[in-house]
Amino acid sequence: MSITSTQKYIATPLGQLFSQTWQVKSCDKAPIILLHDSLGCIELWRDFPSQLAHITQRTVIAYDRLGFGKSSLHPAQLDADFVVSEAIEDFKALLAAYEVTDFVVMGHSVGGGMAVACAAAYPQQCVALITEAAQAFNDNKIRQEIQAAANIFQDPQQLARLAKYHAEKAQWVLDAWVSTWLSPAFEHWHIDQQAALVQAPSLILHGELDEYGSLAQPERFKANLANLAQVHIVQGGHHILHKEQPDLVLNIIQDFLAHVA
Template structure:
């Protein structure tokens, strides 16, 4: 077992400060760091032990951060725009990487974070910021299943006491966090959103992980990501998994990520051991 180091800090980015956590093995590695992008209700704390497990398993740095308005990051006074996915990729993410001195990274995004990971790879395709991308349960467009799942969640959190589950992690920002998700994704003008325009610019390798019982989207999502991105890409559909595979069985996601990165970073080693 490797000895791990960790660090917590706040970083200035356009729009405020973001809370950042880092994990890395004491033995240095020149492999690109993995940067985790959380889901619509998430934050660093809700990744739980997964970042540390990922850093230990892969022997490289792992970074996670709370997006503006979430967790321990700055309050956002206004609702997010309908371009919030692209805006994260255009301004916040590159500012984070610049502050941490990260020149090449592997964005690993869960749910809407997966969409952001694809947008990052697309928007920064000319700078080679992304060595590869991993998406988990990423929405690639707005399905009826997506809307139904969000409607159900909206009803759940509007019941007395249920918003407290979010307040535990987001404090006074909990209501904003909930509505930033539900009111954006259910907005009529967001219905035509998709990753298609971005995928045609993604030339780095992509692994799209998705559970076949995901309540927020069908396996059409990972298939579209794998089929329409330009680089060496693959869809991994996990039977019997829902929307949060890294929580349901982290070992499966860790192994899949390790295998994928080994295949693209050290193909000759993988071939020899096959």
């Protein structure tokens, strides 16, 4: 079955959100909405959304969060509650723009935490939750790895690579990641409360060797999710599982969603 892709901008009080869909014809199943990571955007998902639409036979919708990719500049720095506020701001605007009722939400890295917040905020609409390499809480391992990455980005060539996807917003994107996660206000951040409110069936994907989250992260999700979550640890996997082992990730998701409306 062929996949058609379309793009559009969504107006919000703070600026335009760039979005893209991979449409499956004659599909009556809930679409999958993708939430990207701290340095990500639609373009950095590569061909994963198209592959996901094909294997699940569901429409896939992705968007660049405000300040990222082709979306508008963010007017300020990120607040300490930005992970949870995404559910009631940009995500809400996306649902309205596409007239989405029921949905599957999937997030990578910090997008996984946002996906948890979205599932908690829309318990009647979210039919399934999928996280990949998500952080349930902040800890020393995460902060140490982010600081190491920040040191690497002091090389102008590294920032130039980021600008390929975020243009003039690249420095803001980097600062939003580093400054937020390393700030004292974010030191004790966690998403336990939102996880406990999730009612949808959940799939937690995590790499055995994830640089930005030990196996304590999926264990924390499993302990706090109100439903019986499926946790899948990918042996030898790191932080970007959909890029490292796409076929495995796609097949796991297909199996998980096989009985979801």
